[in-house]
Amino acid sequence: MRKYDTPLAIFFTLCSISLLFAFIFNHDLLDWAFARHHNQLSWYIRPIFIIPFCFFAFKRSLAGISFTLFCIFTSMFWFPEPTTVDTIVQEFLQYEVDYLTGDWGLGKILLTLIVPLSLTLLALAFWERNIWFGLSIMAFIAVGKVGWSILFAGDSGKSIIIPATLGLIVCLVFVYLGITRSKRRQN
Structure with a gap:
């Protein structure tokens, strides 16, 4: 399976980049996606993907x-x-859409680059098997998302606190247990 790792990585990276460009150039698609993002199940599931992300980084x-x-x-x-959306959720997601579709200056670009930088640091931490640094980055990501949301979106940003906190707790527990179990199997 290792021989397919790089081609598959390139394929999924190109898929992600294509989706990003599709959202940038097709506002109808972006509106369609954000209409579904109003379903808060997507808010709760997204942080859980940190678990396989860390697992695959650990497995290199x-x-x-x-x-x-x-x-x-x-x-x-x-x-x-x-069918119904809480007003605060609607306000927060409208802020996110406005943020993404608004003007992009240097400050906004640098602030937004924190996302890929933090995910890169998270992957590197687990790639190098530095569990405590990885768990710290994971906590930083959750706190950063909540902080950004409240700082920039105001009271509506508080709508992310529960999904981010629950996601962080679940991720910390499962990643820690999974990696310590994997390490015990190797010994």
Whole structure:
């Protein structure tokens, strides 16, 4: 399976990039995806993808990492559009859409680059089997998402606190247990 790792990694990376460009150039597609992202099940499932992300980094599988990132990108529209949406959720997601489709200056670009940088650091931590650094980065990502949401979206940003906190707790527990179990098997 190792011989397919790089080609699969390239394939899923190209799929993710294609989806990103599709969202940039097709606002109807972006609106369609965000309408489904109003279903908060997608808010709860997205942090859980950190578990396979860390697992594949620990196993040093670029294909697994890139596949997991593709799943994170697409999971926002896996669930049907909800019939009713809480006002605070609507306000927060409208802020996110406005952020993504608004003007992009240097400050916004640098701030947004924190996302791929933090995911890269998370992957490197587990790739190098530095569990504590990886768990710390994981906590930083969750706290950063909540902080960004509240700082920039105001009160509506508080709607992310419960999904981010529950996701962090589940991820910390499962990643820690999985990796310590894997290490015991190797010894």
